Amino acid sequence: MAVTVAELSMTYRVPVRDTGLVAAARALVRRQYRDVHAVHDISFQIAAGQVVGFLGRNGAGKTTTMKILAGILHPTSGRVRVLGEVPWRRHNHYLRKIALIRGSQPIGDAPELTVLDSFRYQQVLYDIAEPQFRRNLAELSALLDLDSILQRQVRALSLGERMRAGLALALVYRPEILFLDEPTIGLDISAAKVIRTFIAEYSAQTGATVLLTSHSMADVESLCPRLILVDDGAIAFDGRRDELSALFAPAKLIRVTVTDDSPDLAQYGDVLQRDGNQWLLRVLRDEVPAATARILSRYAVADLSVEEPSLEHVMNQAYQHLRSS
Amino acid sequence: MSRLLRLIRLEIWRQIIGWSGAWWFLVTLVIGQAVAPLLGLFVWLHVPSAGAQVGSYYLAVICVALVTASFENHTFAQAIYSGDVAAALLRPQPPVIGPLGENLAIRLWMLVLGLPLITLVGLTVGVHFAPLALLAALPALALAAVLRFLFVWTLAMAAFWTERVHAVVAFGGALIFLLGGSAAPNALLPDPLRTIAQLLPFRSMLGFPAELATGALTPADAAAGYAISVLWTAALGCCAVGAWRLGVRRYTTVGA
Numbered sequence: 143m144a145v146t147v148a149e150l151s152m153t154y155r156v157p158v159r160d161t162g163l164v165a166a167a168r169a170l171v172r173r174q175y176r177d178v179h180a181v182h183d184i185s186f187q188i189a190a191g192q193v194v195g196f197l198g199r200n201g202a203g204k205t206t207t208m209k210i211l212a213g214i215l216h217p218t219s220g221r222v223r224v225l226g227e228v229p230w231r232r233h234n235h236y237l238r239k240i241a242l243i244r245g246s247q248p249i250g251d252a253p254e255l256t257v258l259d260s261f262r263y264q265q266v267l268y269d270i271a272e273p274q275f276r277r278n279l280a281e282l283s284a285l286l287d288l289d290s291i292l293q294r295q296v297r298a299l300s301l302g303e304r305m306r307a308g309l310a311l312a313l314v315y316r317p318e319i320l321f322l323d324e325p326t327i328g329l330d331i332s333a334a335k336v337i338r339t340f341i342a343e344y345s346a347q348t349g350a351t352v353l354l355t356s357h358s359m360a361d362v363e364s365l366c367p368r369l370i371l372v373d374d375g376a377i378a379f380d381g382r383r384d385e386l387s388a389l390f391a392p393a394k395l396i397r398v399t400v401t402d403d404s405p406d407l408a409q410y411g412d413v414l415q416r417d418g419n420q421w422l423l424r425v426l427r428d429e430v431p432a433a434t435a436r437i438l439s440r441y442a443v444a445d446l447s448v449e450e451p452s453l454e455h456v457m458n459q460a461y462q463h464l465r466s467s
Numbered sequence: 468m469s470r471l472l473r474l475i476r477l478e479i480w481r482q483i484i485g486w487s488g489a490w491w492f493l494v495t496l497v498i499g500q501a502v503a504p505l506l507g508l509f510v511w512l513h514v515p516s517a518g519a520q521v522g523s524y525y526l527a528v529i530c531v532a533l534v535t536a537s538f539e540n541h542t543f544a545q546a547i548y549s550g551d552v553a554a555a556l557l558r559p560q561p562p563v564i565g566p567l568g569e570n571l572a573i574r575l576w577m578l579v580l581g582l583p584l585i586t587l588v589g590l591t592v593g594v595h596f597a598p599l600a601l602l603a604a605l606p607a608l609a610l611a612a613v614l615r616f617l618f619v620w621t622l623a624m625a626a627f628w629t630e631r632v633h634a635v636v637a638f639g640g641a642l643i644f645l646l647g648g649s650a651a652p653n654a655l656l657p658d659p660l661r662t663i664a665q666l667l668p669f670r671s672m673l674g675f676p677a678e679l680a681t682g683a684l685t686p687a688d689a690a691a692g693y694a695i696s697v698l699w700t701a702a703l704g705c706c707a708v709g710a711w712r713l714g715v716r717r718y719t720t721v722g723a
Contacts, residue, residue: 154721155721209553212557213556213557214553214556214557214719215719215720216716216719216720218720230719232556232557234559234560235559237557237558237559238559240557242554242557247551247554250551250554250555252481252482252484252485252486253485253488254484254485254486254487254488255481255484255485259481259484262477263477263481266470266473266474266477267474267558267559267560268559269470
């Protein structure tokens with residue numbers, strides 16, 4: 143297993159006090175604290191080469207878990223092994239095998255440096271031999287279209303260019319595990335697509351394991367066959383995307399076009415949309431086969447398709463369900 | 468070892484380039500470091516008992532101040548506040564390389580930008596340094612550079628616990644000004660303040676190399692000064708390592 147997490151918990155002790163001057167004065171001599179359970183007793187495993195979406199609402203515990211796995215945070219309790227190592231010991235041989243990429247801050251280097259300066263720094267930092275470095279740089283430049291920005295200063299790059307450069311800088315030493323924290327945040331559609339395509343290709347080519355947190359369902363849909371949903375620091379779901387849909391969205395969508403004059407399709411499910419002879423029905427999963435059979439037998443059907451609800455809809459349903467429970 | 472040196476060299480080079488866009492800010496830092504010794508110079512030049520070498524002494528103090536200046540309360544502490552230190556923790560290199568490289572790069576810039584001021588003061592006051600005295604001061608200057616970095620870096624690590632790190636470092640700066648030889652040369656301090664100042668690390672950070680450069684110390688005093696500098700370097704080195712370990716432990720358990 144590339145990642146093994148067992149009974150992981152992370153509790154922050156935060157100072158609290160009542161409002162007002164008296165309470166503030168009292169807090170000077172007697173501070174009170176409250177425990178915040180950011181992550182509570184979570185366990186999962188990720189096989190080498192898997193691309194996993196780590197999802198949840200704001201404050202669910204995603205980033206805390208990712209920071210523990212990368213080695214930035216030391217958990218309160220639990221057992222974690224990433225590539226066989228305890229991450230928070232931060233041994234150099236471990237750090238050479240991982241990359242944490244944050245969409246909010248893709249490049250941490252001084253803004254006066256050029257992108258190529260930063261690559262050269264990575265070469266020394268990660269002990270990359272010159273031929274290997276040239277080969278990796280050429281490959282990354284081609285895939286991420288970096289040639290035009292290599293000589294430019296980091297401060298002069300657009301957000302999309304920064305993200306491309308940041309991703310390439312993190313991958314030039316060929317890490318075996320990528321921790322991606324909102325890699326497409328703030329990017330336009332085409333820039334985000336470039337990043338997604340590249341991550342998928344990198345994982346497929348190198349067999350790298352990827353753990354992705356993102357609020358962009360386009361990222362998750364295109365990259366992650368497996369999803370781990372966390373809520374209030376605990377795992378609410380761990381499985382395939384279609385299993386998540388089945389769990390939190392018990393209905394499918396039937397999109398049908400009929401040539402009959404006045405068909406009454408409302409009897410087969412909830413009508414979500416009607417545009418002339420085109421209907422969009424929401425039908426419970428168990429009833430989809432019977433409903434489609436009856437529609438096909440009773441009406442002159444020009445077109446019919448059964449669709450899974452969008453991941454965005456499924457996630458929304460999941461969050462609503464978790465909030466209410 | 469060679470990798471370590473390459474990493475330090477590369478970090479200095481990166482930071483020199485990184486700071487090249489802020490030369491105007493560096494000029495203000497140069498002025499900030501030179502103001503206190505200049506004030507001391509103007510005051511003590513008019514005190515007859517200060518001796519003929521007081522001009523040379525204060526010029527040497529300005530040079531020492533420029534090449535030992537440390538601003539980890541602005542650089543390293545800011546990295547803690549902004550969360551950038553988390554990225555530094557994940558780099559496969561000793562954590563001191565980042566702050567050390569930035570420190571040395573800023574000092575180089577300050578020395579270059581401070582040369583006109585040094586020349587001007589030297590020509591105005593009329594200074595004299597014996598080559599042998601300058602040679603004797605060089606190891607003390609290196610120790611002063613290490614000491615001041617360790618001192619300010621350790622204080623700046625208070626950022627792991629408090630957001631008021633500037634107050635902590637400013638207090639340290641006041642001690643360097645008062646007891647380090649900027650407000651007054653150590654020899655002109657009244658007893659027992661002079662003895663206390665000789666035993667504390669602040670004179671080793673500023674005044675001691677300047678005293679050696681002006682040839683004002685007997686061999687016995689120079690040897691004692693070197694012994695105190697070495698002892699404080701070892702002590703502050705231990706403090707820095709301890710503060711780093713405690714700070715990182717707090718940072719990684721309380722949250723980034």
